[in-house]
Amino acid sequence: MLLITCPFCGQRPEIEFAYGGEAHIARAADPRATSDEAWTEYLYVRGNARGLHAERWRHIRGCGRFFNALRDTVTDHFVATYKMGEARPDRTEGKQP
Amino acid sequence: MSEAFRLPDGGRVDRAQPLSFTFDGRRYGGLAGDTIASALLANGVHLVGRSFKYHRPRGIVSAGAEEPNALVGVGRDEAHYTPNLVATQISLYDGLSAVSQNRSPSLERDAGSINDRLWRFFPAGFYYKTFMWPRRAWTRVFEPRIRAMAGLGRAPKAPDAARYAQRYAHCDVLVIGAGPAGLASALAAAEAGARVIICDEQSELGGSLLAETEARIDGLAAQDWLAATLARLGAFDRVTVLPRTIAFGYFPHNMVGLAQDLTGYQGEPDDAAPRGRLWQVRAKQVVIAAGAIERPLVFPDNDRPGIMLADSARIYVERYAVKPGRRAVIFTAHDEAYRAALALHRAGVEIAAIADLRGAPEGAWIDAARAAGLPVRPATTISGTDGQLRVSAAHLAPIADGKVGRAERIECDLVLMSGGFTPSVHLFSQSRGKLRFDPALEAFVPGAPAEASLMAGASAGAQTLEATLATGYDAGDQAAGVSGTAQVRHFAVEAAPLSRGGFLGAVPHGRDPASVRAFVDFQNDVTAKDIKLALAEGFRSIEHVKRYTTTGMATDQGKTSNMNALGIVSETLGRPIPEIGTTTFRMPYTPVPFGYFAGYARGELFEPVRETPIHGWAAERGAVFEDVGQWKRARYFPEPGEDMRAAVARECRAVREAVGIFDASTLGKIEIVGPDAAEFLNRLYVNAWTKLKPGRLRYGVLLREDGFIVDDGVVGRIAEDRFHVTTTTGGAPRVLATMEDYLQTEWPDLNVWLTSTTEQWAVIAVQGPKARDVLAPLVEGADISAASMPHMSVAECRVAGVPARLFRVSFTGELGFEVNVPAEYGRAVWETIFAAGQPHGVVPYGTETMHVLRAEKGYIIVGQETDGTATPEDVGLGWAIGKAKPDFVGKRALARAGMAAQDDRKQLVGVLTEEPGFVLEEGAHLVADPAQKPPMTMLGHVTSSYWSAKLNRSIALAMVRSGRDRLGETLHVPLADRTVRVTLTEPVFYDPEGSRLDG
Known part of the structure; x- marks a missing residue:
């Protein structure tokens, strides 16, 4: 079971969290101005990174807050977790302490 | 039956606590401190099972978790029966009842042993090659019969009456294994102030020290040092000691699964008390001190009962005071077997010969054996064995200039083998740590760890007791985070000389390779020939060889077989072992009963049940409930003599004509x-x-x-x-x-x-x-x-x-x-x-009536009429959309191609059967032409279907392609036994004007 560091509550076991899909996929401010292709991309197309993956998690059985995480899909180690709205940390590898 | 093979003194068994148990219905005696295996051996019983594929008689091979053969079913009745338990791991208790597995009608006379005579027809992967025709026979005849013949234990026939507990624990240092390395680690970590959990699969802590009668540590006899160390550990509040607890799985972020067996010598626990406990331990650091496992030698007919690992035989003598036989032949490529030979010799076992594969074995151990008068035969192999239910002779053949000479038959009732030791890297490998091949040791040893873990003792490649203790203490010290203090501790060890040697692969035997079977994997009945066959058929990757031959799979996870299989692959392909690599070790390290994982989540505690505040009233009223998610909902309230249809009709009538009350x-x-x-x-x-x-x-x-x-x-x-x-x-x-x-x-x-x-x-x-x-x-x-x-x-x-x-x-x-x-x-x-x-004639009504009433009105239920592909327009809810709103969730998608009403989408319609009394099945398909050949072109499906008492006919809702344009059309519903004609209508069957909403 993974240990996940909620930016609000600290390190907690995986069962307290819900996975929320890839991070940094923003809903268009005006969807009407978006092309069909772009909207299809937004709806259905996701990366499948080997290595660092930015993804959303929610501390659903804790504080309830959404946050983002960088996880290495090869080692399953979390490299960083950060609050919604913050930029993706400039990290390429490593382990979260 | 008396324990004819029990030594009069020595060992760690308690002669003051005699125990009684049965094996295959026969009663035997044992002692507190015995395992099932040691107690059987004390009674002279080696034959304990039949092999997986060939049903060959098999005996106890080892004294620990690596045991491939001695799997038994244990339990006094079906409700307490657990299959596939390892006889070398289960502590004996009074009244224990064990049975052998995979035999019929009895262990001695097993009908399945016909497979052994037909062995040429069951090579590796035989099920990929034979039984292919006729095709249907595979699922109906061949596979069921093969499954019935092959196998391990059977599942119990009654629900498990035992209870299982579960707990989480956190610690600074988890030490896995309580041999000398683990004990030294725990000691170092505890002395450094760390919170420590130390676990061991055995009933007693001590590992190899439990069978150590010669070495001295810090001036104390090894077993006295053990007692003193355990006392010292026990004095720390921050140390948790868990015997009979196996670390079976290494999960991410240093979570380790432990299975703690809570049965005791006095018998099975009361059903009210837990029989086992699953621990999920999250450790800051893990020290793996799992020891090493002795390898068998791969020689023809090396699987007869009475053929054992040499060091295991020594453990039976030293720890359990059991003579594993009367006359032994030792076959070895490693000095440690000489130590075993000397121990057995002291215990009164006649050593008929020590056959050493090595050309000119030398050193203190060989000298000691010669000094004791034991017949050492260098450059000698075993080319075969005799015996049916027990080994009766070994054929010893000299090797000269790479050629195997004429064999001499030597009678014996025990053959001990040693191909050297393999560090137990299973848990380290499970943690995704990288393995490194050590050419000197001829073994894979831990390389770079992936988790916060340290390896100590023999599992890290240490070969002497001194090195084992030193690496253990150092690992414990580092794990506790005080490595900077340079707290070096030296253990003064007087021990037997370093033993050397080892062999990987199949030994030379000089016989026609097509006619012999030398077993590599006892549990899966894989021979050296099977592995060579896989290579001959083009399998190169060790992972493919493993899957094709099944070597290294199943419950023992190749503990005794992996390295020999690798040796054969390496020799056959002419490539060094590091190039071939090793297969992935899977959890669990040893089998864990399902009950440990189910824990408390059984019966009423399996899933929460949600009840409304009005539940009790409905229950008292005799409501029939249905499950809706976790909720219990009253489905209908039958009056005496009513079935569901009558009750629902009455409830519907009450709501339409007077008043109903619904939770x-x-x-x-x-x-x-x-x-x-x-x-x-x-x-x-x-x-x-x-x-x-x-x-x-x-x-x-x-x-x-x-x-x-x-x-x-x-x-x-x-x-x-x-x-x-x-x-x-x-x-x-x-x-x-x-x-x-x-x-x-x-x-x-x-x-x-x-x-x-x-x-x-x-x-x-x-x-x-x-x-x-x-x-x-x-x-x-x-x-x-x-x-x-x-x-x-x-x-x-x-x-x-x-x-x-x-x-x-x-x-x-x-x-x-x-x-x-x-x-x-x-x-x-x-x-x-x-x-x-x-x-006013109020009537309580349930969900079934609610469904009928809403269907009469064409109100949809999300998840029943909709299936995740319905738009609001599709189900007639276009009116709800706020057309002037610039945006809402889903609005942009509704403007995409294919989402508009004219796009031939499935739409909600009503369905009336031509025959008013016929109620369609929900899910039934609608087609235009019932005469077409299957698969028919399906226009839609029935989503809701009921008997409407108010309308005195059946009604249904359906999602039908361009259904709004088809109103009035006749379609067909093909059913299993007939085809029903239906007409599509508006989905509102009752009061389409809505006049009744105002009463």
Whole structure:
């Protein structure tokens, strides 16, 4: 079971969290101005990174807050977790302490 | 039966505590401190099972977790029966009942042993090559029979009566294995102030020290040092000592699964007490001190009962005071077997010969054996063995110039083998640590770890007791985080000289390789020939060889076989072992009964059951309940003699003609509060909310971003900044999670608070033309007359003296109210309304009646009419969409190609059978031409279908391609035994004008 560091509550076991899909996929401010292709991309197309993956998690059985995480899909180690709205940390590898 | 092979003294068994047990129904004696295996050997029993594929007689090979053969079923009855337990691991208790496996009718006379004579027909992967024709026979004849013949234990026939506990634990240092390395680690970590858990699979801590009678540590005899060390560890409050606890799995982020066996010497625990406990330990550092496992030698017929690992035989002598036989032949490529030979010799076992594969073995061990008069034969192999249910002779053949000479037959009842030792790297490998091949050791040893883990002792490649203790202490010290203090501790060890040697692969035997079987993997019946066959057939990757031959699979995970298999592959392909690599070690390290994982989650505790505040009333009334998600909902309330159809017809009639009362408390409810609450709903739901006035209700439809309906429900505006949102019964958590997602991640600018209130409100629906008459006398603080409280409005008032939110709303098509009161008052208010309704003929109704009533009105149920691909237009809810809104979740997707009504989409229609009495099956398909050949072109499917008492005929709803354009058409529903003609209609069957909503 993974240990996940909620930016609000600290390190907690995986069962307290819900996975929320890839991070940094923003809903268009005006969807009407978006092309069909772009909207299809937004709806259905996701990366499948080997290595660092930015993804959303929610501390659903804790504080309830959404946050983002960088996880290495090869080692399953979390490299960083950060609050919604913050930029993706400039990290390429490593382990979260 | 007497324990004829028990030594008069020595060992760690307690002769003051005799125990009695049965094996295959026969009664035997044993001692406290025995395992099932040691007790059987004390009684001279080697034959304990039949092999997986060939049903060959098999005996006890080892003294530990690596045992491939001695799997037994244990338990006094079916409710306490556990199959596939390892006889070398199960502590004996008084009254224990064990049985052998994979034999019929008995272990000695096993019908399946015919397979052994037919062995040439069952090579590796035989099931890929034979039994291929006729094709159907595979599933009906061949596979079931092969499955019946092959195998390990059988599943118990009764539910497990035992209880299992589970707990989480945290520590600074988890030490796995309590041999000398593990004990030294725990000692170092504890002395450094760390919180320590130390576990060991054995009933006693000590590992190899339990069979150590010669070495001295810090001036103490090894077993005295052990006792002193255990006492010292026990004195630390921060040290938890767990014997009989196997670390079976290494999970990410230093979570280790431990299975603790709680049975004791006195017998199986009472069913009220747990029989095992699953520990999930999260450790800052893990020290793996799992020891090393002796390898068998791969020689022809090396699997007869009475052929054992040499060091295991020594353990039976030294620890259990058991002579494993009377006359032994030792076959070895490693010095450690000489130590075993000397120990057995001292115990009175005649050593007929020591056959050493090595050309000129030298050193202190060989000298000691010669000095004791043991016949050492260098450069000698075993080319075969005799014996049916027990080995009776070994054929010893000299090797000269790479050629195997003429064999000499030597009678014996015991053959000990040693191919050297393999560090136990299973857990390290499970943790994704990288393995490194050590050419000197001829073994894979731990390389770079992937987790915060350290390896110590023999599992890290240490070969002497001194090195084992030193690496153990060092690892414990480092794990406790005090490595900087350079707290070096030296253990003064006087021990036997270093033993050397080792062999990988199959030994030379000089016989026709096609006619012999030299077993590599005893548990899976894989021979050297099978592995060579796999290579000959083109398999190169060791992972493929493993899967094709099954070597290294199953419960023992190749503990004794992996390295020999690698040796054969390496030799055959002419490539060094590091190039070939090793297969992945899987958890569990040893089998763990399912009960450990199920733990408390059985029966009533398997899943939470949700009951409404009115549940008790319905139960007392004799309601029949149905499961809706975790909820128990009253489905109907049968009167004496009524079946469901009669009860539902009566309930429907009451609602249509008088009044019914329905428990709608399971509806999901979310309170949305804040200055931006209306804007939030605008962005989320398809409807327009800005103009909804406080005191009014609106039917809301929620889409996903792909434009498809995900939930619906009535929303009440309680105040400018406060909405009472209802959702479907099953949808509340999902809807709330979606709302939180948008609020937190897309629209953090909105000032809105979301609160789940599902369990806070009891909801009592009062529906029917008399609904107002029933409720009006009970309501204070609101005028519920038609004039002041129209359809789709909400009032805050008191009902039966209790603060309430009173909705005027209908899911039946009749005049209706839904009374929301705090859950604690739910039953009292329900009973008051029910009493007040008596003069009006009130009838309680359940979900089945609710379904019929809403279907008569064409009201959809999300998840029944919709399946995640329906737009609002598809199900006739286009009217709900706020057309003027620039955006809402799903709006953009509705504008994509293929989403419009003219795009030949499936649409909601009504379906009337030509034969009014026939009720269609839900899920049935509709086709235009019933004469076409299957697979037919399907136009749609029935989503809801009921008998309507009110209309005196069947009704159904369906989703049909371009269904709105097909109204009036006749279609066909092909069923298993007949085809039914139906007509498509408007989906509203009753009161299409809606005149009854006002009573």
